[in-house]
Amino acid sequence: MSEQPLPTQITADPAISDRIAEVADRWRDHEWELIRSTPLAPNMNLALDEVLTSAVGRGDRKPTLRFWGWDRRAVILGRFQSVKNEVNVEAAAAEGIEIVRRISGGGAMLVEPEGAITWSVYAPESLIRGLSFAESYAFFDAWAVLALRRLGLEAWYAGLNDITASGGKIGGAAQARRWNAVLHHVTMAYEMNGELLNRVLRVGKEKLSDKGIQSAAKRVGPLRQQTDMPREALIEHFITAFADQAPLAESTLTPEDIVAAEELIEKRFATEDWVNFLP
């Protein structure tokens, strides 16, 4: 499925591309809100995902698009990944890189404050009703693929949850579904320190077995390299692209959101039981 689709399609799978086109109007069924990024601790970003997903599920918040900001470097593990299997723990400690675990599945990522563009979409489950998991991943990211194409990149959706282009993999998506809501978040590489990545993350041969390459760093084509645009300009470009497909109004985190997230950090995200859920 890594072959390039036709320019009119999002993925190389025509059935998925057609299905997404059929339901594209659903984005307009909601008035969306935008939360712009401010630098936050890794665990605060993760806890806010839970707070905002449940708020949207309860109807206390409108469906929301939030851009993440990072105040430090971190490794963010997927829900079902083993710490030791994915991370060279000694190398991470020596670099002062925090290891945290998110509520969604998928793979580990290493982020540096200006090195990634990450956003979360918090939506009611009705947005993806009737779609398969594979269709829903591509549906949630179709606008971002089109935004990249508008910059002149030959971008497409590959495999289950990868955003890629002729210059290399750009990013990946992960979902969690709970509280009658869907969390769909995406991280794109903006700049990458391949040497640090290869030192801190362990990416085995088996994981790359269907990629035809030898290292995780080699398969990534960071956005700076592929677009030559400043990170902030890219974020604005994505915001504009989202606003083209659905009404989008400015919003902010409330003090209550932060308090709820702080409680979750203490109760879950900062605990050994959570981080070392799979040691």
Add this chain to the structure above:
Amino acid sequence: MQGQFKTPGGKLVVVDFQVVEGMLRDVTVHGDFFLFPDDAFPALAAALEGTPAGLDSTHIADRVRRGLPAGAELVGASPEAIATAIQRGLAAAGDRA
């Protein structure tokens, strides 16, 4: 011992386990797959605990499928992928022995 399998175009599953008196013990399943709902996760390892090491892949996959709660869905991986990871782990251990 450990076995891994990446579903082509999908995700990686890794299974860590011991073989004690011919049966799989201390089974841990992990990887970058998705599982909905996520609280079905303990059922994966529980379904594999005590599996005879000589069981074929089809029957291992059946145990995983039956062990998952109704409505639970692995995404990017499958009971068959988990069975393949186990067979690979057993084969690698056999090669070392």
